[in-house]
Amino acid sequence: MNEPARQPEATSPKTIPAGEQPIIELRNVTKRFGRLLVLERASLQLYRGQTTVVIGESGAGKSVLLKHIVGLLRPDAGEVYVDGRRVDRLRPKEWVVVRRRFGFLFQGAALFDSMTAVENVAFPILEHRDVTEAQARQIALEKLRMVGLEEFADRKPAQLSGGQRKRVGLARAIALDPEVILYDEPTTGLDPIRADIINELILKLRRELGVTGVVVTHDMASAYKIADRIVMLYRGTFIADGTPDEIRRSADERVRRFIEGRADEEDLASLRAEITK
Amino acid sequence: MFGWVATLGKVSIDQLVAFGDFWQFVGRTLGWMPTGVTRWRNLRLLMPQFYEIGSRSVPVIMITGTFVGLVLAVQAFDQLANVGLQDRMGVLVNLSVIRELGPVLAGVMLAGRVGGALTAELGTMNVTEQIDALRAMGADPIRYLVVPRFLACLLLTPILTFYCDLMGAFGGWLVTTQVFGVPSEPYIYYSAEAIQKWDLFYGFVKSLAFGGTIGWIACYKGFTCRYGAEGVARACTEGFVIGFIVILVLDFFLGLGLKGVYEALWGFKSVL
Numbered sequence: 089m090n091e092p093a094r095q096p097e098a099t100s101p102k103t104i105p106a107g108e109q110p111i112i113e114l115r116n117v118t119k120r121f122g123r124l125l126v127l128e129r130a131s132l133q134l135y136r137g138q139t140t141v142v143i144g145e146s147g148a149g150k151s152v153l154l155k156h157i158v159g160l161l162r163p164d165a166g167e168v169y170v171d172g173r174r175v176d177r178l179r180p181k182e183w184v185v186v187r188r189r190f191g192f193l194f195q196g197a198a199l200f201d202s203m204t205a206v207e208n209v210a211f212p213i214l215e216h217r218d219v220t221e222a223q224a225r226q227i228a229l230e231k232l233r234m235v236g237l238e239e240f241a242d243r244k245p246a247q248l249s250g251g252q253r254k255r256v257g258l259a260r261a262i263a264l265d266p267e268v269i270l271y272d273e274p275t276t277g278l279d280p281i282r283a284d285i286i287n288e289l290i291l292k293l294r295r296e297l298g299v300t301g302v303v304v305t306h307d308m309a310s311a312y313k314i315a316d317r318i319v320m321l322y323r324g325t326f327i328a329d330g331t332p333d334e335i336r337r338s339a340d341e342r343v344r345r346f347i348e349g350r351a352d353e354e355d356l357a358s359l360r361a362e363i364t365k
Numbered sequence: 366m367f368g369w370v371a372t373l374g375k376v377s378i379d380q381l382v383a384f385g386d387f388w389q390f391v392g393r394t395l396g397w398m399p400t401g402v403t404r405w406r407n408l409r410l411l412m413p414q415f416y417e418i419g420s421r422s423v424p425v426i427m428i429t430g431t432f433v434g435l436v437l438a439v440q441a442f443d444q445l446a447n448v449g450l451q452d453r454m455g456v457l458v459n460l461s462v463i464r465e466l467g468p469v470l471a472g473v474m475l476a477g478r479v480g481g482a483l484t485a486e487l488g489t490m491n492v493t494e495q496i497d498a499l500r501a502m503g504a505d506p507i508r509y510l511v512v513p514r515f516l517a518c519l520l521l522t523p524i525l526t527f528y529c530d531l532m533g534a535f536g537g538w539l540v541t542t543q544v545f546g547v548p549s550e551p552y553i554y555y556s557a558e559a560i561q562k563w564d565l566f567y568g569f570v571k572s573l574a575f576g577g578t579i580g581w582i583a584c585y586k587g588f589t590c591r592y593g594a595e596g597v598a599r600a601c602t603e604g605f606v607i608g609f610i611v612i613l614v615l616d617f618f619l620g621l622g623l624k625g626v627y628e629a630l631w632g633f634k635s636v637l
């Protein structure tokens with residue numbers, strides 16, 4: 089049952105702080121959706137204060153991995169630990185305490201349509217802290233100020249742009265001053281300038297609040313900018329782990345293809361054949 | 366060769382799993398009910414639902430009731446007049462509306478209007494990860510989203526059914542007295558004599574059951590809908606069809622049960 093976690097092939101000692109216990113650990117996590125195998129004995133240890141970026145092609149299992157960390161999905165096999173405590177079999181009410189330590193920025197921000205920006209940010213504060221609505225609003229406005237959106241506080245999500253929605257989502261993710269923030273594709277769908285604003289915000293949160301970050305992305309510019317450590321997920325398994333420089337210099341063809349944005353020769357050949365037909 | 370056996374087995378297992386999931390969902394809703402109705406913060410979530418599910422359904426429910434009463438009177442008048450019982454038209458129209466047609470048609474109308482809207486709303490929240498966001502923030506989506514909607518359906522369906530009954534009675538009276546010329550006094554006299562508190566209770570129990578059914582099925586379908594616009598559309602259709610069938614099945618069994626209880630307590634009652 090306590091089988092040792094399978095490590096990525098290219099584990100870098102530079103990314104693992106000596107003697108430190110991981111804040112989050114996934115051990116041999118396997119997840120299927122019907123016949124589709126999304127994660128296959130995936131193991132990962134995440135350390136306090138680091139920003140770890142998980143890269144990989146679409147459908148590689150990156151978002152599924154994040155959802156296992158906060159219990160939105162349960163592994164079919166394997167284990168998930170938070171601060172050494174096994175959490176993957178917790179009951180819904182037990183998860184509440186664990187989840188208070190996490191902030192989650194969803195890919196589409198997942199703001200509540202019926203609420204204004206400030207109400208969205210105040211929601212977790214009202215849920216978990218013994219404060220009045222006025223106090224919760226003040227805290228929420230402070231968080232919106234941190235992401236530069238205080239003047240949009242009373243707008244509903246439909247009245248905000250994609251980048252603004254993500255920033256409100258980020259303000260909501262930090263509303264309870266979490267220890268760990270999980271970012272699911274934070275820059276996807278944004279133009280390079282707005283993507284850079286999000287990158288700067290992620291760096292600022294790490295610098296000012298000291299939060300541990302787990303970022304799922306396939307935006308390499310963003311990954312190089314914000315990562316202390318980059319891991320690559322390929323067909324449900326980790327195949328690379330290292331600092332941004334180590335990943336940049338990786339000799340693994342699958343990693344090289346991904347970071348250089350190069351399609352597989354076989355895929356290209358079959359595409360050319362289709363076009364010729 | 367045995368592919369169809371495997372398919373049948375898979376479908377049966379999937380349906381059993383879904384059935385089990387549904388009852389687990391019902392259990393979790395009931396588990397959150399005490400905090401759902403005792404904490405002020407949770408009670409405040411009820412008000413918008415009361416407005417959406419209750420107030421906004423009043424016009425369509427009243428129109429339904431009126432036309433049920435009108436058409437019942439049109440269909441029944443010739444037969445009763447033929448045997449000289451036109452004065453007792455109110456007995457037939459009002460009993461039919463209060464016991465059967467009011468609760469069932471109000472239930473079906475609400476399954477379409479309210480159930481469809483609830484499934485679409487929760488389904489959209491599901492596919493846009495808003496329900497996951499609630500969970501990730503440590504807020505139970507059943508308590509936050511399902512309990513207020515379920516309570517609003519449960520508590521307001523009987524009231525809306527009462528509106529439907531009232532308008533049905535009015536419609537029947539209108540056609541009988543104003544179109545067919547039956548005097549109003551005997552119409553009202555015989556109606557009042559035939560309809561007992563039990564009949565109102567009968568309609569109330571049914572509408573309470575239909576309201577709970579609509580709330581649970583609609584919310585469950587929204588929570589379990591598949592991704593994309595097609596998933597939401599399919600969940601809405603399935604929610605309405607299943608809700609409609611369950612209302613009819615419940616109507617039969619409740620009718621049977623309540624009739625048995627009445628006859629055991631008071632014996633057979635002749636209304637004509």
